[in-house]
Amino acid sequence: MKEFINYMADPIRSFPIMTxxxxxxxxxxxxxxxxxxxxxxxVASLPVVAWFCMDANFRxxxxxxxxxxINIIIILIAWLTWYSLYRCAQNDARIEKGECPIEATPENREKVWTWPNLVYTELMCMIGATVFLVVWAIIFKAPLEEPANPTWAPNPAKAPWYFLGLQEMLVYFDPWMAGVVLPGIIVVGLMAIPYIDTNPKGNGYFTIKERPLAMWMFMYGWLVLWIYLIIVGTFLRGPNWTFxxxxEYWDFHKVVSEYNxxxxxxxxxxWLNMPMPGNIVLREILGIILTVAYIVVIPLWSAKTKWGKKIIENTGQIRYYIFIFLLLGMTSLPIKMVLRWLFSLKYIIALPEWELNL
Structure with a gap:
């Protein structure tokens, strides 16, 4: 069973399962x-977690x-995700019955004074957080290491937990793409969703039915393309950034043969059984054509579909093309990951002469 779980935890299988x-x-x-x-x-997860914790490597x-x-954060994310779905289900059921959302009921719309209601609550939260941090500092040792040594690097060398998603992207993309372009597209895209999807419904209350586009995109970018990558980088990447x-015991001598x-x-x-052309544009012509088709042709084609016409009708052409560009940028990450896993594809366009690799 443990060998099967290790096998299924590999990103090539766990990412589709997560999706x-x-x-x-x-x-x-x-x-x-x-x-x-x-x-x-x-109730079902408690015995499973207990069984997992019986393994020395997992512990x-x-x-x-x-x-x-990070363990605490994962538990909180799971709880808050369920709670948001719980509130969405309640509100959507009420809206279908012709009732107002729970947040719009008179008792929830009642306003209270900042003092003492809000300030008192914040004070209690500050005291609770302080007590928690003090107890945590007493029970667990601070993960401090020796002073930096330029002749020795830790293995694995990991970024802070909030950057582990970016570090995992470096496996599939060039540094400028994984460290600058994609994170920018993801962050800007997630922030831009409320301005692109101008549906006035869903403001100030939980709902999925009235804001399906915004909810589906945001939650996928947050849970699958960010939290999942952090979990992989934290718990499943060991020495030499090997899976x-x-x-599985983290053996520093584990060797994985990969040829991208x-x-x-x-x-x-x-395919053509020919030497690589000397002209770099001709050499990368297939990747250039596919990239142009992905960036230019797909948006124009999707605008003529029923789905695209509906979005254009609701948001306008400018918002639509901004939306589709951000969507294609976000989906380029799982596409490149799958291509790497299935075909050991390194770059679609490899132009080291121009320091441009996609």
């Missing part, structure tokens, strides 16, 4: 967003001082 689970979660949110489901999930990973706050299963090939090498050497 499928996300689709099921959003599609059946009215079932998942119930107290019965939450209680059943907690060593989750109890690593750097990883303890290790949750029950550029798309141009596939075209000229493997």
């Amino acid at each position: 499928i689970l996300y689709i099921l979660m959003m599609k059946y949110y009215r079932i998942i967003g119930t107290k019965k489901f939450a209680i059943g999930a907690v 060593a990973i989750i109890l690593w001082p750097d990883n303890i706050p 290790y299963g949750p029950f 090939v550029n798309l141009s090498e596939f075209l000229w050497i493997k």
Whole structure:
């Protein structure tokens, strides 16, 4: 069983599973967003987590001082995600009956004074957070290491937890793409969703039915393309940034043979059985054509579909093309990940002469 879990935890299999689970979660949110489901999930997960913790390798990973706050964050994200689905299910059911959302009921619209209501609550939260941090500091040792030594680098060398998603992207993209362009597109895209999707409904209350586009995109970018990558980088990447299963010992001598090939090498050497052309544009012509088609042709084609026409009708052409550009930028990450896993594809366009690799 442990070997099977290690096998399924590999990103080539766990990422599609995560995507499928996300689709099921959003599609059946009215079932998942119930107290019965939450209680059943907690009861079912407790013995599974206890069984996981019986393994020494798994315990060593989750109890690593750097990883303890990430464990807490994951639990909080799971709770808050369920709670948002719970509130969405309640409001959508009320709206279908012709009632107002819970947030719009008279008792919830009642205003209170900042003092003492808000300030008192904030004071209690500050005291509770301080007590928690003091107890945490007493129980767990601070993950401090020796002073930096230029002759020795830790293995694995990991960024802070909030940058581990970016570090995982470096496996699939060039540094300028993984460290600047994609994070910018993801962050800006998530912030731009409320301004692109100008649907006035859903402002100030929980709902999925009245804001499906915004909710589906935001939650996928947040849970699958960010939180999942942080979990992989934290718990499943060991020495040499090699993948290790949750029950696998982090052996520094583990060797994984990987040979990544550029798309141009596939075209000229493997498919056409010809030497690589000296002209760099001709050499990368297939990747250039595919990239232009992805960036230019797909938006123009989708604008003529029923789905695209509906979005243009609701938002306008400018907002539509901004939206589709951000969407294509976001989906380029899972596309490149899948291409790497299935075909060992390194770059679609490899132009080291221009320091441009996609």
